Amino acid sequence: MPVIETRNLSYTYSPGTPFRKDAITDITFTAQKGDFIGIIGHTGSGKSTLVQHLNGLLRPTSGQVFVNGIDIWQQPKKIRSVRFKVGLVFQYPEHQLFEETAYKDIAFGPKNMGLNDDEIDKRVRLAAQFVGLREELLQKSPFELSGGEKRRVAIAGVMAMQPEVLILDEPTAGLDPRGRDMILQQILDYQKQNQTTVLLVSHNMEDIARSAKKVLVMNHGRIVMLDETAEVFSRAHELESIGLDVPAVTRIFMSLRKSGFNVGPNAYTVKQAYDRLLPLLKKGGGSNA
Amino acid sequence: MAIIKAESVRFHYDTDNEEGAAQSLMVLDNINLDIKTGEFVAVLGHNGSGKSTLAKHFNALLLPTGGQVLIDGKNTSDEHNKYEIRRMVGMVLQNPDNQLVSTIVEEDVAFGPENLGLEPDEIVRRVHDALSTVGMLDYREHAPHKLSGGQKQRVAIAGILAMQPDCLVLDEPTAMLDPQGRKEVLETISRLNRERGMTVVLITHYMDEAANADRVVVMEHGQIIMQGTPREVFSKVDKLRAAGLDVPQPTELCYDLLGQGIPLPEGILTVEECTTALLQILEENNAGN
Amino acid sequence: MLSGITIGQFFPGNSLLHRMDARIKLVLTFAYIAAVFIPRNWAGLAVAVGFLIFTILLSRLPAKLVLKSIKPILPIIIFTSALNIFYVTDGTPLFDWAFIHITTQGLTTAAFIAIRIISLIAGSSLLTYTTSPTTLTDALERLLSPLKAVRLNVHELAMMMTIALRFIPTLIEETDKIMSAQKARGADLESGSLMQRIRALIPILIPLFVSSFRRAYELATAMECRCYRGGEGRTRMKQMHMRAFDIVCIAVVVLMAAGLIVLNFVLPPVI
Incomplete structure (x- = not known):
């Protein structure tokens, strides 16, 4: 059974007004346990809208999203629990840090899950280890950390929820090459060790090439390709025709x-x-x- | 004649360390750099290498704690020169959102000339010129927040051009943009340099952006560790990697092959160069067979 | 989620109204708002509404747009109308049941006041629709410039307003993003007691403050790079000129106000 499945997913912004805009149309795809899927497409192609459906932040205008075979909108009141199964790291996630210490910030998600303190502590330390944050940094204010460290605290905050699916929207945007390589490697290691399903949204084809086994290509809100990485990049002319590089x-x-x-x-x-x-x-x- | 001249520039912050004792943090350590009129110089370095701090010395946003910076012979440390220097050395910053002041594109571009106290007719003329130079004339009545990242950054460049500077300093202008936006901004910059003879200092951590420059300056730990033409600098792949920089794929590939005794030229930068060089060897091999 | 707000929005154009001197436009809008309160009879109100329709036509904006500006204040209009219907008990009774007494006078008053409020809102939204926010603050700055004599820094005030207007959409977008990000970490913003809900806002407000300060710092740097040094020696791209049309407008509004006052004496009041 796929971990994530969407059926004919469509979403329209401001329906019934002159500003009406179809963000995604008829999206059907599945992701299996342990998949590492890269999602590419130019700005405005619907990538961000799509991933926000997978953890129930957006409710589809039509179509369904299944997590472990269960329609996530079957019980709208329980939508919050879906977010613990499908962890989403937004673009520039360091902008959402708010706690007094990095430790507490990473603990925010696990705390919202209602876990006990021992379990929270275990998860925070494990997540911090994955992103390579030294112990002494955990007690610092997140605002005192460097840009790359802040980013890693924010990613750890989602990893600490130990989601079955980890979605990252441009996790390396704005970082220098050293910071980029480090975070990408950590995501790869994390995926390998936990067999988590990872969806990586990125503009950087070289990041995608290095990490993803499969690539999903979006254009004008539709899926135009979904295949093994080598297959997708072999269709370079098509990619270039929709404004993407290889x-x-x-x-x-x-x-x-x-x-x-x-x-x-x-x-x-x-x-x-x-x-x-x-x-x-x-x-x-x-x-x- | 050097428009920008940095002579033994040092810059340090005084901070308190964790024990509360005063310590001095050296950010720039004896920088000597001349930038000639009409030159296109790319300054490369990872985050924290001091490249942005150096840029801020070029328009008197920061003043050296040792040595001096001369702009067209004028010392930046002299308070009387401050505004003239800021007009001469126009600076574009990283985040396009946070440098636009007004709610209408053309009014934003007029902000600089208005501060210079120019006559209204002259301002209108300059705003028109600047917007058409960056290809944003059609958007003159738009609201900045509705533009794409690349468009915003071009408006920011227009806002600087309208002050008719002698030199353009861009501090990581593409770090927050998608590939399309990056392309737009880079094309605008190199066109300004080529067609208008504008002196350009481009601060970046993307090596491929430096390929069009006349000269590349590599910084680490507040010092200039390498400089030369892009070809000279990019042939030193090991040194660049050690400085935490990202080497373009063609450069890296040729360098690795060169290491195995394949007779490729040094400092390959682009896909085209790499393909040509590889083809030549493949054909020779065929002929030899 | 938070987008779609149209109050204060500017619709570029080239109509007579768009090209009017913003200072005059601002003053006349206030004059019109005051004038709407003069009429005590239907004829006077009709003149005021007629004037408004005439200006809407002058602006060449779709009438629908002006009507849309009424939408957000519809609850207020309904509420005041209801109050008037139930509380004004003079005149011929039309409906009597328990504590509800509806009279002709009640209905008249309700209608009269509703029309007044609608004209007032439509009139002022016409000002913001046809004047860019920057021009508007600019006009305000120039109108208030005599206050410099009492050491009020009018330029800085206007600059602050411009920057606020520029960053409101950016911050709304940012709030949206932070809310989504915290929800993705399981933040519960929709349920719980009042205290819990207030506490749930902390993860949203702190990042918002932090980012506002970061933006403020970067904007200040950018303004310095563009040679900003306060109002001293600063010129403006857009000059404001009074033209013949502006003078005609002043005359028309003054005449209308005078006419409304005269009508009040000539005709019997209906409210």
Whole structure:
């Protein structure tokens, strides 16, 4: 049974007014336990609207969302419990920090779940460990931390709820490369260790290429592709036609192939490209297509 | 003639450490830098490397605690020069939302010229020019909050251009933008440099944004650790990685292959360059077979 | 969720009303609001409403837009009308049951006052619809400039208003976002006792304050970068000129007010 399933999900802003706008239309997809799905699409393509449906922050105009096979809007009064199963980290999550200490801020979610203090303590420490926050930082005010540390506190705050599905909306936006690599690696480790389903919304194709096993592409509020990462990036022309980039090495591979060289399937990370090109480039290793 | 001249610039904050003892935090450590009229200089560095602090010295927002900064020969530490320097060195900041003052685009662009006490006719002319230069003339009566991030940032640039500065300093202008917005802003910047001969100092942590620059300056720990043409600098991949910078995929791929004895040129920057270089070797190999 | 508020919104255009001197427009709007309270008879009220319809036509804005401005204050109109219907008990009784007495006079008063309130709101929204907020504060700044003599810093006040207007939509959006983010962490904003609900606001208000201060700091830096140094030596892009049309407008409003006063003497009052 899929952890998350949507059926014909549609959402319209300000229905029945001149400002009416279809944000997402007829979205049907499933995510299985342990999936790592990248969600891409240009600004306004409906990515954020979609993910806000998965934890019940938005109520669909039509269609359904199932978490573990149960329609989340079957009992609207219990919608809050869905948010503990499907954790959502918003863009620039450090802007939502409010507690006196980083520890208390991470504990906010678990506390709302009604857990006992021991359990909360255990979860806060575990989450802090995942995002690499040192013990002594936990007792500091979140406002005294550096930008990257704040971001990690905010992400830990959602991880501490130990959701079955973790959704991150642009978790690396605005960070420098070092901070970006660190957070991305932590998310990967977390996913591996807990077999959590992760949905990663990002503009950064190289982040997606490095982490996601599957990619969901949105355009004008609809799903236009949902496939293995390599398959999606092999449709580079289609991606470019809807205003999306493909990783630079993918473009290199496409050009090489166009020039008649059999370089094998598309690479989308530097490592893949390196492994595939090296034997071809070594003297005598070249082969014609 | 150097429009910006930094001579042994030092800058430190005095703060209290955890035990309450006074300590001095060195942010800029003996910076010497000349920027020539018409030059496009990219300053790279990770967060906390001192690059933004350096930028703020160029228009007297911060004053050096040692050494001096001369703008067209005028010392920034001289209070009398302050407003003239701020007009000459226009500064665009990171967050497009927080630098627009007015509720109407054209009135916002007029803010700078109004502060300069210009005649109304002259202001109207400059606002028109500035908005058409950044391609936002059609939006002159729009409300800033309804524009996209890239559009807002272009309005912010127009607001600076309307003061007719001699030099444009942009402090991570694309850090908060999506790929489309980044593209818009970067195109605007390099067009200003190419077509109008505007001196540009671009502070960024994206290496690919520095590819169009005449000169790249890399900072770490408040010092300049490297400078040169983009090609010279980007050929030192190890040093850049150590400085916490992100190396573009083509550069990284070629560097790694070069390390295995593949005879590729150094300092490859773009997909096109990389493809051409790879094709040449593949073809030679074929011919040899 | 919090968007869709239209009061105070500006609709760019190029009509006579849009191009009027904002200072005159502001003063005449106040004059009109005062004038709406003059009539005591239907003829006078008809003149006031007629004048309003004429200005709406002049503005070339869709009448629907002006009507929409009434919507948010509809409850107030209904409430005052109800009060008038039930409390004014002079005149011919129409309906009598228990404590409810409805009379002709009650209905007349209710209708009269409802029309008054509607004209007043429609008139003032016409001002904001046809004048950009910045121009409006600008006009206010110029009108109040004599107060500089008593050391009131009119420029700073106007600047504050401009910035507030600029950032209201941004902060509304931000509040929305913070609320969603805290809800995603299981914050319960919808249930519980009053105390619990107030406490539930803390996770929203603190981030909002923090971000407002951050924005304020960055905006101040940006303003410094753009050579802002207070009102001293500052010029404005948009000049305000009184033109023939503005003078005609003043004359028309004065004449209308005089006419309304005369009508009060000539015709018997209905309220």
